[in-house]
Amino acid sequence: MEKEKKDRFLLSMLVNNEAGVLTRISGLFARRGFNIASLSVGETENPDISRMTIMATGDDYFKEQVVLQLEKLQDVRIVELMDMDDTVMRELLLVKVRVDDQTSRSQILEAVSIFRAKVIDLTPVSLTVEITGETVKLSAFIEYLAPYGISELCRTGVTAIGRGNNILSKKYNKEEN
Amino acid sequence: MKLTGAQIVIEILCEQGVDTVFGYPGGTVLNIYDELYKSSGRIKHYITCHEQGAAHAADGYARSTGKTGVVFATSGPGATNLVTGLATAYLDSTPVVAITGNVACPPIGRDSFQEVDICGVTMPITKHNYIVKDVTRLAHVVREAFRIARRGRPGPVLIDIPKDVQVAECEFEPAAAPVAKEEKEVDSTSLKKAVKLIKDAKKPFIYFGGGVVISDASKELIRFAEKIGAPMGSSMMGLSAVPNKHPLFLGMTGMHGRFAASKVLSESDLIIAVGTRFSDRATGNKLQFSKNRRVLHIDIDPAEIGKNIPVYVSLVGDVKQALNLLLASDIKHTAQSWHDEGEAIKNMPDSHLTMDMSRLNPQAVIEAVRKRTADDTVVATDVGQHQMWAAQYYHFGNPRTFVTSGGLGTMGFGMGAAIGACVGTGKRTVLFTSDGSFHMNMNELATAVTNNLPLVVILLDNNALGMVRQWQTMFFDNRYSHTTLSRQTNYAKLAEAFGAAGLCLTDKKDIDAILDKAFEVDGPVLVHVKIDSDEMVLPMIPPGGTINDIITKN
Numbered sequence: 130m131e132k133e134k135k136d137r138f139l140l141s142m143l144v145n146n147e148a149g150v151l152t153r154i155s156g157l158f159a160r161r162g163f164n165i166a167s168l169s170v171g172e173t174e175n176p177d178i179s180r181m182t183i184m185a186t187g188d189d190y191f192k193e194q195v196v197l198q199l200e201k202l203q204d205v206r207i208v209e210l211m212d213m214d215d216t217v218m219r220e221l222l223l224v225k226v227r228v229d230d231q232t233s234r235s236q237i238l239e240a241v242s243i244f245r246a247k248v249i250d251l252t253p254v255s256l257t258v259e260i261t262g263e264t265v266k267l268s269a270f271i272e273y274l275a276p277y278g279i280s281e282l283c284r285t286g287v288t289a290i291g292r293g294n295n296i297l298s299k300k301y302n303k304e305e306n
Numbered sequence: 307m308k309l310t311g312a313q314i315v316i317e318i319l320c321e322q323g324v325d326t327v328f329g330y331p332g333g334t335v336l337n338i339y340d341e342l343y344k345s346s347g348r349i350k351h352y353i354t355c356h357e358q359g360a361a362h363a364a365d366g367y368a369r370s371t372g373k374t375g376v377v378f379a380t381s382g383p384g385a386t387n388l389v390t391g392l393a394t395a396y397l398d399s400t401p402v403v404a405i406t407g408n409v410a411c412p413p414i415g416r417d418s419f420q421e422v423d424i425c426g427v428t429m430p431i432t433k434h435n436y437i438v439k440d441v442t443r444l445a446h447v448v449r450e451a452f453r454i455a456r457r458g459r460p461g462p463v464l465i466d467i468p469k470d471v472q473v474a475e476c477e478f479e480p481a482a483a484p485v486a487k488e489e490k491e492v493d494s495t496s497l498k499k500a501v502k503l504i505k506d507a508k509k510p511f512i513y514f515g516g517g518v519v520i521s522d523a524s525k526e527l528i529r530f531a532e533k534i535g536a537p538m539g540s541s542m543m544g545l546s547a548v549p550n551k552h553p554l555f556l557g558m559t560g561m562h563g564r565f566a567a568s569k570v571l572s573e574s575d576l577i578i579a580v581g582t583r584f585s586d587r588a589t590g591n592k593l594q595f596s597k598n599r600r601v602l603h604i605d606i607d608p609a610e611i612g613k614n615i616p617v618y619v620s621l622v623g624d625v626k627q628a629l630n631l632l633l634a635s636d637i638k639h640t641a642q643s644w645h646d647e648g649e650a651i652k653n654m655p656d657s658h659l660t661m662d663m664s665r666l667n668p669q670a671v672i673e674a675v676r677k678r679t680a681d682d683t684v685v686a687t688d689v690g691q692h693q694m695w696a697a698q699y700y701h702f703g704n705p706r707t708f709v710t711s712g713g714l715g716t717m718g719f720g721m722g723a724a725i726g727a728c729v730g731t732g733k734r735t736v737l738f739t740s741d742g743s744f745h746m747n748m749n750e751l752a753t754a755v756t757n758n759l760p761l762v763v764i765l766l767d768n769n770a771l772g773m774v775r776q777w778q779t780m781f782f783d784n785r786y787s788h789t790t791l792s793r794q795t796n797y798a799k800l801a802e803a804f805g806a807a808g809l810c811l812t813d814k815k816d817i818d819a820i821l822d823k824a825f826e827v828d829g830p831v832l833v834h835v836k837i838d839s840d841e842m843v844l845p846m847i848p849p850g851g852t853i854n855d856i857i858t859k860n
């Protein structure tokens with residue numbers, strides 16, 4: 130587990146917003162035996178381009194290979210191995226907890242406020258919370274809620290952006306096809 | 307000018323300088339074939355017996371000429387029949403553009419008749435692929451496909467065009483023929499490091515691969531080797547890049563390479579690897595390969611640097627350009643002692659293995675064939691022992707004359723590839739095959755006959771899947787599980803039935819007479835050569851082994 134954390138790395142990519150791009154990228158990971166921990170993708174300010182953030186694990190050899198192989202894909206415009214210290218990372222979590230008694234409900238609401246989360250749905254027997262933050266924070270929140278009984282949860286996977294002048298599209302130097 | 311999608315495809319092929327296409331028609335490519343009919347003066351189409359043969363033909367055409375091979379197929383089974391051919395081209399970095407039809411856009415995704423998601427199927431075995439659903443994008447895509455197939459490390463690209471897109475019309479702007487490929491410049495700091503590395507070396511060894519052939523860099527490589535006085539060895543894919551008779555060329559290294567080449571490599575302190583990817587067949591034990599020596603890797607594909615072998619310095623870029631830069635540097639010739647060491651190894655008995663000459667054997671046949679061919683004769687092979695014997699005993703003269711499936715090792719590649727090479731060069735072409743591989747795609751003999759191609763097929767019949775049998779002999783205590791073929795095929799008669807000439811060679815004293823006859827035939831001829839089932843490919847460095855494990859006799 131410790132080793133796994135150490136080997137975590139984050140890739141940001143600008144890719145053509147075209148059908149099949151996701152398959153090409155996930156296929157490349159699968160084919161070369163690279164594991165994806167999380168993947169998030171969405172259109173950018175330029176509708177022709179999507180930005181993809183992939184969290185994966187692997188040693189230095191592996192990291193380097195992933196980047197080089199991804200760069201060979203025609204639809205990938207730029208890949209960057211993010212410097213974790215110079216990157217802001219966020220993930221969104223939606224979690225539904227069973228609550229049938231008043232005590233648990235108020236304990237959870239207290240945690241919600243401490244974790245700066247937000248209640249987005251409430252029924253007599255359940256409570257749904259939205260929280261954004263770094264992966265560790267989300268995991269801590271989940272761990273806290275677990276004893277109350279989580280009925281379902283979903284996370285978006287990490288999305289990340291460089292700090293300050295560290296702008297991905299500026300580094301985009303691959304020749305235009 | 308308004309054109310249909312099908313017309314646009316033909317116009318761009320002409321614009322790209324394509325005058326030869328291999329393929330097989332069907333329902334969803336009818337419109338393209340109709341335009342081909344109308345443009346028959348500009349593009350010659352060869353119909354094969356099977357789409358696999360067409361894909362291999364496009365590949366063989368590309369390997370032997372340096373041009374881009376083009377293949378057409380219909381949707382569904384036509385497209386899936388291309389798969390092995392595309393994978394073969396992909397692993398050996400051959401520029402091929404495959405154009406398939408597909409069902410019209412509206413029924414796509416409904417499992418319509420002969421509908422296959424060929425883009426999904428070929429994603430891992432093409433450099434890139436497209437399905438074009440909008441006719442206004444078609445011209446751009448076809449042009450880009452040709453560019454991608456050739457640029458950098460070449461490879462196959464597939465374009466899937468639904469039937470309605472072939473019929474739809476749009477405005478078409480003709481464009482000029484593409485200029486020669488422009489590649490990224492080699493980085494100057496790396497160049498300095500490379501020069502220093504070579505200067506520091508006392509025993510440099512040049513190990514080159516197919517990249518030298520692809521980049522047309524043979525002359526530069528030879529001049530470089532002569533400049534620094536380094537012995538050379540090659541991977542199988544590199545073989546034809548340097549004439550066998552060049553005094554610095556020791557031959558193929560690796561599993562079935564020459565003793566001298568592998569031995570001198572193992573004595574070197576620097577490997578200058580040029581246009582190669584260090585396949586496990588070529589390196590043997592990877593740890594030992596780069597132990598006690600440094601590696602300078604020159605290749606156009608940055609992803610190959612450090613992938614299989616740790617590299618000390620790398621030059622990423624076109625091999626020809628990189629070699630020219632090194633040629634312009636002030637690197638000196640290495641000391642005479644290294645040359646002498648190499649010569650001593652070259653004179654060791656293990657460097658001169660020959661087969662048992664008391665009987666009809668592959669070496670004698672291959673050498674006799676070589677006496678009847680020119681330096682520019684293309685030699686294609688299938689896969690197995692005969693392929694290795696051809697690599698070992700056919701002494702190549704010119705680049706692009708060895709057409710063989712290295713990376714994928716595709717049995718059945720030979721017939722189609724030889725046809726493509728024969729069409730591409732317009733010259734007599736030789737195919738070395740064997741009973742196993744020949745039975746896979748022998749149908750293409752009919753294609754050779756239809757087009758009266760001067761193709762000499764040398765079938766080295768050992769009544770076995772020889773290469774597999776050899777492994778069973780060496781590593782499975784002679785348990786010949788399903789490798790004894792016992793085919794009752796009368797090959798000479800079969801050739802005649804196809805309309806080719808057929809000859810049979812069973813006695814070593816007839817080699818010259820029979821081959822003389824074969825090389826006089828105008829059109830395709832098959833020579834059935836009966837050899838012993840236990841003939842071995844030697845030397846052999848077992849998988850994962852080193853020069854110390856080399857096996858030189860049965």
Ligand SMILES: Cc1ncc(C[n+]2csc(CCOP(=O)(O)OP(=O)(O)O)c2C)c(N)n1
Nearest residue numbers: 690691692715717740741742743771772773
């Ligand atoms: C399509 C395919 N199937 C199976 C193999 C595995 N294989 C490698 S060599 C070989 C034997 C080839 O036999 P043959 O063509 O008779 O050549 P020989 O070794 O006898 O010269 C086989 C089966 C392969 N390379 N390609």
